[in-house]
Amino acid sequence: MTNTENQNQIAKKTVNGMFWKFLEKIFSQGIQLIIQIVLARLLLPEEYGLVGLLAIFISISDVFILQGLTTALIQKKNADETDFSSVFIANIIISLLLYGILFAIAPFVARFYHEPKLKELMRVLSLNVIIGAIPAVHNAILSKELDFRKSFYRNISNVLTQGIVGIALAILGWGAWAMVYSKLAGVAVGAVVLCVTVKWRPQKMFSIKRVKSLFHYSSKVLGTNLLNTTFNNMHSLVIGKYYSTTDVGYYQRGQQIPQTVMTALDGSMSEVLYPAYSKVQDDKVLLKKAVRKSVSVSMYIVFPVLVGLLVVAEPLTLLLLTEKWLPSVPFMQFSCVICMFWPLSHRTHALNALGKSGTTLAISLVGKSITLIAIFSCLKFGIYALMIGTIIASFINMWISSYYVKKHIDYSIKELAIDVLPPLLLSVIMGGAVYCVSFIGLHDIITLAIQVVLGVGIYIFGSWLFKLESFGYLLSIVKGFLRKRGKSSLKSNEKTAKQPSIDEIEKFLNAVDKEFPVPLSQKTDLHEYAIKLYEHATIFFVEQDGKIAAMVAGYTDNVENDMAYISLLATREEYRGQGYAKRLVNEFLECAKNKNLSATHLYAVETNERAVQLYYKLGFEKYMPEMEPRKDDLHLIFRVKKDKKI
Incomplete structure (x- = not known):
């Protein structure tokens, strides 16, 4: 696969990933917000505060599993089955150790906050760490592949389960326990969904050498995330210690809507x-x-x-x-x-x-x-x-x-x-x-x-x-x-796109360079021109046989006199006569019209009869402003009319 093709695939996967991740956040955070509003009406601030006091301990434990070795898996370009299986086993071991630590310190946490109920709440809620460790590698695989569609299914099932269980238990009068059990139920269902949808299974292989290598990188990321998580929850810890559990509830509730919006x-x-x-x-x-x-x-x-x-x-x-x-x-x-x-x-x-x-x-x-x-x-x-x-x-x-x-x-x-x-x-x-x-x-x-x-x-x-x-x-x-x-689609071996890569643009410019009456390379550096088009131009192009066959590029943003400007129109010699130039110019004109620009103008070499005839057929006419910067070229303009169909 060429570098250009690889960049295009990455770009496509990134945009697709953002779409699914955005959809996931909108739906999951929206549903969760509705659920939390219902729970807020059913529960008291001090009951929210009790669970809020435990947030720092559970969140820190989650970081070890979700943002430790799995982060290194995402970053490692050539991760193989040995890496995945080794991290899976290591995560399970780490989660068991973490649960043991949380179980042991629960009485001390309860005494620290002067809240005896926290002991049992913490020991049960900490089971979340073990459950969350099971699908951690599956989630890393999806992230590496930028496949967030399956992650969407996992999180939606998690949130819905958590909401149903939480509201039901709150109505039955379970208080803070309603939030604890709903959290566990949601994480468990989400883990099952992820393990079913991702067709990866751990193998009987473990390499301590691989784990150490991955930990060498992830230890720094882990340290950063631990610091972030600790300090993100520091206010709850401090407020709970120096003020009251009710204040923690108010603080947690006040944070929720802004942070829900930001997460989404x-x-x-x-x-x-x-x-x-x-x-x-x-x-x-x-x-x-x-x-x-x-x-x-x-x-x-x-x-x-x-x-x-x-x-x-x-x-x-x-x-x-x-x-x-x-x-x-x-x-x-x-x-x-x-x-x-x-x-x-x-x-x-x-x-x-x-x-x-x-x-x-x-x-x-x-x-x-x-x-x-x-x-x-x-x-x-x-x-x-x-x-x-x-x-x-x-x-x-x-x-x-x-x-x-x-x-x-x-x-x-x-x-x-x-x-x-x-x-x-x-x-x-x-x-x-x-x-x-x-x-x-x-x-x-x-x-x-x-x-x-x-x-x-x-x-x-x-x-x-x-x-x-x-x-x-x-x-x-x-x-x-x-x-x-x-728009209707092109033939199966052709496609249009809004933005090709710099490398693709430069290759196309080199291919059509000498087909202009005055070669482009005599007017400008083609590499710099390709970068300029990539960064600032609106581009429409047709790709055929793995390369750009035709392209129109111009400027439709921050333009002078409310007029778009076509800087380039070219077709490779072997693809002429197929109507590409006409189609692409029409698309550009439509784009300019949609941006409420009054006209589109361009310069053409008068001896280039084929191009000039095309522009006239499309509705361009001679343009003669008072100050003409390029008197040697034919200056043409297409004026947008309300009753004119492009």
């Missing part, structure tokens, strides 16, 4: 991007481009949602959770601000993909130390001061990680600001407008509905007005999907 919107990208980044770890230019795109798009999506949640936190809590959960509102608002830093983790995923797991561990060590100092420095000033300290620490940590990201993938803080500030500022403007609606004095439900509609409208209109790049990118994806669904 940003988490789907994060889980796909690490294996995808690993595929292009040898090309830092492509890696940086992918990281910038993922950060900017993710920020564009999550900023308005989090700002909106922050503004409507109180009426939303009253509507969904009832008045008994109003003390959780400040925690929800603080959580919205903290979650805004989450998409920046896409940058450290890239460092892991480069094999710089030691660097990410160092970043976490420094960052979490700062967070720890902030937590204990603010502790004596009250629970809200603690949250403010965490926000300040997150901001400092962003600057620290930016230094290493600049060093290894050349992604500077200035470039980050360019990617992040436009959607952030627009979201703040939107949030201010939404907040003003709360003073109208209407019923809470009506006010909330107006706020949502107004917020969405302002953000979309502002994105269009200020031409935010991520908005155009997402809009082009949506239009591309709609266009593909509405």
Whole structure:
């Protein structure tokens, strides 16, 4: 398989993986949110707090299984059956050891929090560690193959089972035990589904040498994830120790909606991007481009949602959770601000993909130390001061990680600001407008509905007005999907696509170079031209016999005078006479029309009669502006008319 074909397959699998992961997160987190809302109405804050106190211990144990050796399996390019079976056996052994430790320390945890009920709750809930270890390798296999469709089935079955069992037991009055048993039931069903759908079975082989080799890499990633998990749960631990179990319940409930949204919107990208980044770890230019795109798009999506949640936190809590959960509102608002830093983790995923797991561990060590100092420095000033300290620490940590990201993938803080500030500022403007609606004095439900509609409208209109790049990118994806669904397909050995690779474009340019009256290579460097088209142009092409047969490329974004510009139209000599040029120009014109551009213009060599005749047939006409930059070429324009069909 050629490098180009490999890149195309990776790109296709990545997009497909993001689709299934996004679908999984939307469905699973949406269902889970509904279930948690129902449970919140049935259970008391202190009952939530009891289970919340155990979160740090269970989460740390899960990291050993789900993000330890299995992470190394995903990163290792040539992992074989010996690696998979060895990791499976090692995970089972580790899970049994972890359960033994959790079982033994349960009485001490109960005494630490002065909550005797925690002893038995912890011993039963810890069984989750053993159950979760069984399908861990199966999940790693899916991640390596970027096949997240089967993972979708597993998580949906997990969430549905957890919801049914949890609500049933809560209605029967089981209290905190309803959450414990529902968690175990969901994980067990999810494990069965994954083991059935993934046709891998462990073999009778074990290599301690392979395990040590994988652990050498995963130990650093594991250390990073352990730090992250510990500090993600540090607030619950500290609040439970120095305040009350009820406060833990309010804190957990306040976090849930923002973190559910982030897991659905940003988490789907994060889980796909690490294996995808690993595929292009040898090309830092492509890696940086992918990281910038993922950060900017993710920020564009999550900023308005989090700002909106922050503004409507109180009426939303009253509507969904009832008045008994109003003390959780400040925690929800603080959580919205903290979650805004989450998409920046896409940058450290890239460092892991480069094999710089030691660097990410160092970043976490420094960052979490700062967070720890902030937590204990603010502790004596009250629970809200603690949250403010965490926000300040997150901001400092962003600057620290930016230094290493600049060093290894050349992604500077200035470039980050360019990617992040436009959607952030627009979201703040939107949030201010939404907040003003709360003073109208209407019923809470009506006010909330107006706020949502107004917020969405302002953000979309502002994105269009200020031409935010991520908005155009997402809009082009949506239009591309709609266009593909509405168009008839080509013959079986032909296909069209929106974006070929740089290598494919350059090969095509070299193939058609001398077919122009004045060769392209005499006007520009073909490699640089290929990069320019790849990064900025809207491209339509026909591929036949494994290579590009014809291509049209032009510019439809950030154009002057509201006019699209066709920079290239060419067909390989052996594929002429099949109507490719006409079809591709029509597709480009349709694209420009869909973007509400008033016209499309181009330059043609007047002696190239075949091309000039084609343009005239398609509706182009001579264009003579006052200032003509290229007087030696024929300047043609296609003007969009409302009653004209392309």
